[in-house]
Amino acid sequence: MTSAFPPRDTAVGGYLEPIRAGGTVLWRTGAEGPEVVLIRRPDRGDWTLPKGKLKNGxxxxxxxxxxxxxxxxxRPVLGRRLPPQHYLKDGWPKQVEWWAATPAEPGRAIxxxxxxxxxxxxxVPVEAALSRLTYAHDVKVLDNFRAGPADTFPVILLRHLSAGxxxxxxxxxxxxxxxETGRADALALPQVLAAYGPARVVSSAAARCTESLLPYSVEFDAPMRTERALTVPVNGRGEAGDFHVEAAREAFAAILAEGRPTVVCTHGEIIPHLMREALTQLGAPVSQQLGLRKGAFWAVHLARGGGLAGVERHAVRG
Incomplete structure (x- = not known):
């Protein structure tokens, strides 16, 4: 007789808030193919992928x-998101968020x-790493890395931060x-987006959009270009009017086609159309939930050789 339920990955007795952690498959191209970083922990005598618990908040x-x-x-530069892993740690559930990543300084020795x-x-070469890893959940992470493109770049689509x-x-x-909340988040945004590496900056011409990316643009010396097609226009009374959907989609399609890491800031009513354009163009399924709250962003990861490598959504505040 077999159970209809999968193997238990939560503690007996009901839901327990999981320990949250994050890590990366840090990779580079070696002489015989991709290599990844493994670490050894002396107190456990194990080999594992680099990861650790998140601090509160x-x-x-x-x-x-x-x-x-x-x-x-x-220092890792994040690439595509990998599926999270869930398992029990000393009887308590643990959830680890994973990304593929490359070193910020590729030629630097450890x-x-x-x-x-x-x-x-x-x-360690990938094949050797699979044999050396101590834990099955780490092997699964490395399998997920091998299953998709390694060399990717991000196009980040941000809904402007909180405005009056x-x-x-x-x-x-x-x-x-x-x-006030938006200005505080604008100062926090560079640290979050820096994880994806340097990128050019494209914004709606509205003040609330350009102000959202101003600290990022200054900190990383990334000149900001404004795009009229991504701006909600105003009518004769200075009130928000209707935007041209096709012009917005064409502008975003051009950004995707240029194949460069890019951060784009625009308005809530435009974002679903831009995401639909990206997913349709890349041959991916289209979700019914494409909108974003203020201060949230989509990171669309594209393979260098063409095609979609992954999509993830975050808020600036985590």
Whole structure:
């Protein structure tokens, strides 16, 4: 007799809030194909992929980057998202978020000081890594990495950050600025988006959009280009009007076709049309939930050789 339920991956007795962690498959091209970083933990005598627990309130993106850097001495640049892993750790459920990643400084050798937590950090060919890994859930992560394209680039689609309410703004809607929450998130945004590496910046011409990306643009010396087709226009009274859907989709299609890492900031009513354009163009299924809340973004990962490599959604606040 077989059970209709899958093997248990939650604790007996009901739901327990999982321990949250993040990590990466840090890879490079070696002499005989892809190589990945493995670490050895002396207290357990195991070989595993670099990962670690998120701090309270920490964004999973920045937490994964921090943990990998602490455990390897290498700063990762995130590529496509990999499926999360769920398993029990000492009887408590654990959820680990995973990304493919490359070193920010590709030619830099591993220069890591062994300590009580990690005493060896090593580049290992993928096939050898599969044999060396101690845990089945790490093997599954590496299998997921091998199943998709490794060399990818992101196009990030951001809905502008929190702005003052339309009804409380008497001026031209194009000039409506970020509010206090939006300004705080604009200062936090560069740290989150930095995990994906350098990118050009394209924005709606509305103040709330350009202000959302201004700290990112300044911090990374990325000139900002405004795009009229991605801007919600105003009518004769300075109120938000109708935008041209086809012009917006064509503008976004051109950005995708240029094959460059890009951060795009635009309006909530435009984003579903842009995502539909991207998914349709890339031959992917179209979700019914393409919209974003203010301060959230889609990261669309495209394979260098063409095609969709992955899609993920995050809020600036994690």
């Amino acid at each position: 920490e964004h999973p993106i920045t937490g994964a980057v921090r943990e990998v850097r602490e455990e390897t001495g290498l 220069d890591y000081e062994p300590n009580d937590e990690v005493d060896e950090v090593e580049w 309410e339309k009804r409380s703004w008497d001026g031209n809607d194009l000039l409506r600025p970020l509010d």
